[in-house]
Amino acid sequence: MRRLLLVSTSTTHGTGYLDHCADEARARFEGCGRVLFVPYALHDRDGYAEKARERFATMGLGLDALHTALDPHEAVAEARGFFIGGGNTFRLLKTLQDLGVVDAIRRRCLEDGVPYMGTSAGSNVATRSIHTTNDMPIVWPSTLDALGLVPFNLNPHYLDPDPGSTHMGETRETRIREFHEEHDVPVLGLREGAMLKVDGDRAAVVGERGGRLFRRGADAVEVAPGESVDFLLA
């Protein structure tokens, strides 16, 4: 049974790293003891792992970093929990592909029920594909298909249009609409402070802020904190 916590942003404005999602993270990893951290979205893997390790220690959890594992396949096979951090989604997915661990992480989460937490790029990569990332394509993965732990897409750091803006670049909503000109896959925009919690066939948006759900040919709808989105898993 899958047990996921897909967080929009690691840090909300005015709070510390993972503060806003610490209670949910602790609950998600209860009984795991240690989690396997995947730092590939950032360039400085050592620094990133150290930052995550210190934060997880305050939650009473140990943390091993995948990039220091002698055998990454063995590390994935033995992981009791996964935490994939944010950064650049293309770099993250490409590195997982290059290591050949995409299928193994998917199986561990879907078949073995290993808890998975992602923030930002780490949430994006958990979904059907990374077609709805906000990031620059600084590297080019072999495919944009991702871990597929849920059958829809996310847009982390979802931003509502700013009516006072003079910027003429596309709004986030316009970009997601462009995705729907090409694909018929729902996209759940998660505002900063929001998370998607998935337990088997149950899913809900939780946190301080909600989400906005986009489907092809339909008006966007609000998803308030606490609201179920089980239907997205059907």
Add this chain to the structure above:
Amino acid sequence: MRRLLLVSTSTTHGTGYLDHCADEARARFEGCGRVLFVPYALHDRDGYAEKARERFATMGLGLDALHTALDPHEAVAEARGFFIGGGNTFRLLKTLQDLGVVDAIRRRCLEDGVPYMGTSAGSNVATRSIHTTNDMPIVWPSTLDALGLVPFNLNPHYLDPDPGSTHMGETRETRIREFHEEHDVPVLGLREGAMLKVDGDRAAVVGERGGRLFRRGADAVEVAPGESVDFLLA
């Protein structure tokens, strides 16, 4: 001799379509009579071509749309000017690749000196690669290598960091720095209102606003309107 006009945005705040770059466009296409319009960045190709056709008519220029050409290769071979409009950069590049016209457009511009104007995605696709687009990867080109009319990258709609923002997503500068963690290619950010004008081995930023130049391992530098960036072509 290449003759390019690479515009950050088709429309600046409070002005009409192509108004802010109309004088430069008219000068760029002087003597062409007609230009070939490439609408593939948007889904509604007919509507896009009509909008561009009306605007070009007010500049005394005829406009043919590539998507209605019986033979796109012949249309490219006979074009007296190219105008590639904005929208989604991935969709634009993929369609050019699928049609097999990337090399032909490049040759026409670099060898035959056919004038080229791009706005936003149409400017991005003129450069070395589209690794520094702001767009969502809604489709998946076979490579991110682009027309290569200049040997560096652009970032259209360049946005300075907003010190008052509470949004925690990466700033544009951070995203370009991530690109430089992976590539050693200069990136010229063009603010809305700015354009890059290239004549052979001469290049300058022109327009109402300037640009910001990012190079690996160096501090970003301002490029004021009117300033030469010839060195980027070397």
